[in-house]
Amino acid sequence: MQKIIIALLLYFVMAGNSIAAVWVKINENNLSKLSVDKQSILQKEQLTRAWIKIEYKTPQKNIESPDKEYDLSKLLWYFNCAEQKSATSQVFQYLNAQLIYSAGIDAKGAEFIEPVPETDFDLAMRYVCSTRKPVKTPSSTSPVSPTKPTTKPETVKNPVPQVAVAAENPAPVEPAPQNKSEPTQLAKAKEKSEKPVAHAAHWTYEGKEGPENWGKLKPEFAVCNTGLNQSPINIEDTVDASMKPLKLLQKFPIKDIVNNGHTVQANFKVGNILAIDNMSFQLKQVHFHAPSENTIKGKSFPLEAHFVHADAKGNLSVIAVMFKEGKTNIGLEKLWKQIPSDIDKPVSLKSRVLASEMMPANQDYYRFSGSLTTPPCSEGVRWLLIKTPMTASNEQIEAFKSVLKHHNNRPVQPLNGRVIIE
Ligand SMILES: [Zn+2]
Numbered sequence: 001m002q003k004i005i006i007a008l009l010l011y012f013v014m015a016g017n018s019i020a021a022v023w024v025k026i027n028e029n030n031l032s033k034l035s036v037d038k039q040s041i042l043q044k045e046q047l048t049r050a051w052i053k054i055e056y057k058t059p060q061k062n063i064e065s066p067d068k069e070y071d072l073s074k075l076l077w078y079f080n081c082a083e084q085k086s087a088t089s090q091v092f093q094y095l096n097a098q099l100i101y102s103a104g105i106d107a108k109g110a111e112f113i114e115p116v117p118e119t120d121f122d123l124a125m126r127y128v129c130s131t132r133k134p135v136k137t138p139s140s141t142s143p144v145s146p147t148k149p150t151t152k153p154e155t156v157k158n159p160v161p162q163v164a165v166a167a168e169n170p171a172p173v174e175p176a177p178q179n180k181s182e183p184t185q186l187a188k189a190k191e192k193s194e195k196p197v198a199h200a201a202h203w204t205y206e207g208k209e210g211p212e213n214w215g216k217l218k219p220e221f222a223v224c225n226t227g228l229n230q231s232p233i234n235i236e237d238t239v240d241a242s243m244k245p246l247k248l249l250q251k252f253p254i255k256d257i258v259n260n261g262h263t264v265q266a267n268f269k270v271g272n273i274l275a276i277d278n279m280s281f282q283l284k285q286v287h288f289h290a291p292s293e294n295t296i297k298g299k300s301f302p303l304e305a306h307f308v309h310a311d312a313k314g315n316l317s318v319i320a321v322m323f324k325e326g327k328t329n330i331g332l333e334k335l336w337k338q339i340p341s342d343i344d345k346p347v348s349l350k351s352r353v354l355a356s357e358m359m360p361a362n363q364d365y366y367r368f369s370g371s372l373t374t375p376p377c378s379e380g381v382r383w384l385l386i387k388t389p390m391t392a393s394n395e396q397i398e399a400f401k402s403v404l405k406h407h408n409n410r411p412v413q414p415l416n417g418r419v420i421i422e
Helices: 002-016 120-131 179-194 211-217 330-336 394-404
Strands: 023-028 032-037 042-044 047-061 069-080 085-095 098-104 247-249 254-259 264-268 273-276 279-289 303-310 316-325 365-371 379-386 390-392
Touching: 023 120, 032 120, 047 120, 069 098, 069 120, 085 120, 264 394, 273 316, 303 394, 316 394, 330 394
Parallel strands: 316 379, 316 390
Antiparallel strands: 023 032, 032 047, 042 047, 047 069, 069 085, 085 098, 247 273, 254 264, 264 279, 273 279, 279 303, 303 316, 365 379
16 A cells, blocks of 8 residues: 555555656755755645755654664645645655655645744745746646746756765764754844853954854854855845835833944844744844945945844844945934944943834835854844935044944855845
8 A cells, every 4th residue: 555655656646746846945054955946846736846955964864763764855845825834735755866765645635824023934925925936827637837948957867866966075064953953042143142241252353263264164154164154145136025024112212322342232132023934022122234245236335234133043034234325314313323432342322212213114124044144153033124325423433443443344155045125
């Protein structure tokens, strides 16, 4: 009986791949690489399905029979884009291109859940739901994708075990069981590093302890050099995902301001909230970089503000705001009156400064996954970069630079297949 089911499932996989697969990498990290077969994306009624491939850099244990290991999963995933829910319909696991396990359930019987943010499920859903095209003539059985035939499909001779597994490059990864727990841990590390306690280990923006060597300065900084989801980035190609507006509550002012030698950071009183992905993040602090760290279509800005938010588990979201030279910014005006030149000496702020004074009214944004831009460069950070720049006067920009005495922008990092959505 089991054999028959496997044979049947295999048949469907083959059928599903009868049109050459076009794998698009949508995420890669230390653990795995996630790709979607663009040709397989098919929308039927309210469900959109796609074949997904996850290549693991170290073998994973099968949950049902832990003696079986696999380094590649091919999955048929269904997405309810309207409700933002996903379900697994079929699973195939391979080790060295040999099928070791398979299971399947009809999409109707599958359990649809809201994916945990930033997991493969979530990333795949965002990609698939943003690229799907409505089917003009929904045929009930055709597995053929309606995607436009403009891109030349890569020829795939051997659809099922075609993937030469990424095991030749066993990166020094700690054996993390599932991606899910990872960002939390890393984010905790990051939050610590963002606190004004600052530089226990010495690092700089120039010279021997500069960005190219951050990963070698301390074992904890290794990901600065080995990470695949590092920040900052250049925003070039984006995927339109018609995202919801930012939900912000910003009634509580800045408490104090500190120059930690790497940046000038203003810490907020408790109570400001960013709501995203059904999660709630507290605004912790804003700090500045000159010139900007992220760039938009290759364009750098003279100043960039990072509003760092953390949830109860230590997951991080950073809202980035660019400043171009122009009119004086009122928030910065009040803030800079007390800008400290002494390192690590926080100063209580006398005037009332709100985050909203340093954010534009139009808050359309780019979203991508990234990292801290300073050591330890921990990944798993949600980045929300507001498209519309604010202005700051030339004097304001120069005032920041003269207090800091050096530029504090890490160079732009490779995207490595990450998708930027807008
Ligand atoms: Zn920053």
